[in-house]
Amino acid sequence: MDAETMVELDASLARSTARSHEIERAIAKDPSQFRILTGDRPTGNLHIGHWFGSLENRVRLADAGVETFLIIADYQVITDRDGVGPIRDRVYSLVADYVAAGLDPEKVTIFTHSSVPALNQLMLPFLSLVTDAELRRNPTVKSELDDTGERPMSGLMLTYPVHQTADILFCKANLVPVGKDQLPHIEQARIVARRFDERYGRADATHPVFPEPDALLSRSGTILGLDGTKMSxxxxxxxxxxxxxxxxxxxxxxxxxxxxxxxxxxxxxxxxxxxxxxxxxxxxxxxxxxxxxxxxxxxxxxxxxxxxxxxxxxxxxxxxxxxxxxADPGQLQAILADGNRRANDIADATLDEVRAAMRMEY
CATH class of the missing domain: 1.10.240.10 (Tyrosyl-Transfer RNA Synthetase)
Known part of the structure; x- marks a missing residue:
């Protein structure tokens, strides 16, 4: 990584840290002004690194009264894999850990990518708002490109930041809890939200379709695995x-x-x-x-x-x-079915707004 890029990343981290402190103070005063999107890929069972890195914080924010959407990103499993593995078991394992941790499914919307068609359809207009060069500069994409060796990078991996943007913006989340390595993804979402408004706007032009989301930086550091490397x-x-x-x-x-x-x-x-x-x-x-x-x-x-x-x-x-x-599989299925229904209602409404802004109401 060159010196100029390092300076930019350090400046971005400093701004995000200061902004995160402001947001925490605002949450303490009025949590109702925020909506969070967060989640996990079902590539395995959650571990203690997830607990201290994200899950504990999600419970804290939900208990504080912040509206929370929790995505199980099943489509993103195949960004860098040839198959999905025992994905059904892993999805329900995530749901079990969420609820056991204290996330109330009556208040937190838990859902899966593949169950919300309108969310994924947002990728089409969003992809028109970013360039190939911008995607290839994303640190996650760059890392994947460097690590592929002889394996070609999939189109889904290349557009991974845009898929994450669709995750965030479909429910108009204005807050995303992340670690510092995820800051470029939040910036990508902000860019897409801004460009959509600049290019299309609303029919009545009173306010933008999408908010520009903020990052809420995680307060805990990285926990290494039992072998001394990153826990994974x-x-x-x-x-x-x-x-x-x-x-x-x-x-x-x-x-x-x-x-x-x-x-x-x-x-x-x-x-x-x-x-x-x-x-x-x-x-x-x-x-x-x-x-x-x-x-x-x-x-x-x-x-x-x-x-x-x-x-x-x-x-x-x-x-x-x-x-x-x-021990009660029916409960897990009911929780996910209800969360998917709620997510679909919101995604359908958002897609209708997008169609209206793009003059595609027929």
Missing amino acids: KSKGNTIELGMTADETAKLLKRAVTDSNRHITYEPAERPEVSNLVSLAALCLDRDPVDVAAEIGDGGGGGLKKLVTEAVNERFAGHRARRAEIV
Whole structure:
């Protein structure tokens, strides 16, 4: 990445951070002025990285009274895969974790891409508002292009940022909780919303069809996987939310540490050890420096024991609620069916507005 791009990204992050602080203050005063779109790809089961990175925050915002739309992006599974895998099981697994975490399906709209045709139809006019060069400059697309090797990049992968834009704008979300690596996608959505209004506008021209959404930056850092690399469903280095206490203990025994028995919290010098310390601290709601000091010379064994106890205690309630929900497949199906119905009603209305703005009412 060249120096000019780095400067632009740093400036964008600074602006987004400042704006996120403003938004948090505004939410505390009046949450009804915001509508959130967030979600996950059903490529595997949710893990503790998802919990601290996004799920916990979604519950906080929904409980604060912010209207929330939660998309299970099943179509996006095939952006970089040859098949969908056990997608039905994974979709319902996500629903179970959402509800077990405390997201009330009566208040939060949970839905799937493939069940909302009007959302996906928005991609057609949106694609006319972006250029090939702009898409190829998107960091996610650039990374995929660099990693493809001999494999051609699919058209769906190239247009992935526009599909995400359709996800955000179909329900006119004005707030999207993201990590800093997702900021370019929010900027793409802002550009499309602005260009649509500039090119078409409304028939009465009183206000734009789409809001320009803001990013709400995540407040937690990245949690590494048990092998010391980024926690990822595809790497198998995660602790899934639905795992049992015994399964969690077995996985943590294999977690990477180092040869120094004295435990300290030094992320730059000791990333693997510090990652486990950080995980324990998150589960215990304590400062990681204090957690490390408490373990002291307990070594890797003492660290893993504390982390195991902390994780299992923190997620015991979630796991119990999840087991009850999974035991009733009819409940899961009903939740998704109701969410899909609500999402379709909104998407159909938005598409009607788009057709009107484009003078395509026949």
